[in-house]
Amino acid sequence: xxxxxxxxxxxxxxxxxxxxxxxxxxxxxxxxxxxxxxxxxxxxxxxxxxxxxxxxxxxxxxxxxxxxxxxxxxxxxxxxxxxxxxxxxxxxxxxxxxxxxxxxxxxxxxxxxxxx
Amino acid sequence: xxxxxxxxxxxxxxxxxxxxxxxxxxxxxxxxxxxxxxxxxxxxxxxxxxxxxxxxxxxxxxxxxxxxxxxxxxxxxxxxxxxxxxxxxxxxxxxxxxxxxxxxxxxxxxxxxxxx
DNA sequence: TTTCTATATTCGAAATATGGAATATATTTG
DNA sequence: CAAATATATTCCATATTTCGAATATAGAAA
Numbered sequence: 303x304x305x306x307x308x309x310x311x312x313x314x315x316x317x318x319x320x321x322x323x324x325x326x327x328x329x330x331x332x333x334x335x336x337x338x339x340x341x342x343x344x345x346x347x348x349x350x351x352x353x354x355x356x357x358x359x360x361x362x363x364x365x366x367x368x369x370x371x372x373x374x375x376x377x378x379x380x381x382x383x384x385x386x387x388x389x390x391x392x393x394x395x396x397x398x399x400x401x402x403x404x405x406x407x408x409x410x411x412x413x414x415x416x417x418x
Numbered sequence: 419x420x421x422x423x424x425x426x427x428x429x430x431x432x433x434x435x436x437x438x439x440x441x442x443x444x445x446x447x448x449x450x451x452x453x454x455x456x457x458x459x460x461x462x463x464x465x466x467x468x469x470x471x472x473x474x475x476x477x478x479x480x481x482x483x484x485x486x487x488x489x490x491x492x493x494x495x496x497x498x499x500x501x502x503x504x505x506x507x508x509x510x511x512x513x514x515x516x517x518x519x520x521x522x523x524x525x526x527x528x529x530x531x532x533x534x
Numbered sequence: 535t536t537t538c539t540a541t542a543t544t545c546g547a548a549a550t551a552t553g554g555a556a557t558a559t560a561t562t563t564g
Numbered sequence: 565c566a567a568a569t570a571t572a573t574t575c576c577a578t579a580t581t582t583c584g585a586a587t588a589t590a591g592a593a594a
Contacts, residue, residue: 381507454570489572538593547582561569
């Protein structure tokens, strides 16, 4: 497989590699929502959500449609939702280890801060 | 959905969000390989591959098994292969656009360099 | 036109990821 | 034991990501 294709794939994964962006995609699971509605549902900063939406747009994970004042977003391909669903079963299948793993990451974070 | 689950999913995507790590996982599609075999197939620096393997290990994307001098790697869970398969259809479905997108990125890079 | 609302963009600081060079560790071989 | 082999880890410089604050833009309403 070409390096170009691998870069493309990495870009898609990268676009999904943030909890907030995953939250956005899952919020859009039921269908179209305005940026404002997403912000409200997630209870996050407007600028922050907008930045994450920009990442998802650039990677064509979502499509945006402007209507008057608002911008409506949809997930472009349902396949992505399917992927997220599979990952949930994966998580559940390995729940014990998954929690341990996340705890280890937190532990690392604490160790880092402790150094200061 | 819990923030924990979202972090977990983001972690998996993060682990796959690098061309070299994608190459490694795809190399392991056919089955187990030693670190050395992976390095040879990908024709990359030993240390570099080892670092990327460490990322994949930390995220439990791969499992390692030590036999004598060597360490053999496998992709841990068929569910992940399934994820990769779905992503593969996704990539194929959008390949045309991907090429366009990559061209745009190149364009951006050129613009960037031109600025210097 | 001025103001209001919804959304996007820019900027700068802090955090994180990356790659190469050097070094460490463990195992086998002589 | 010493040397060779396979792999992992550490260190350091650079690049990228992330967030909040401030600012910009575009459309709607007054």
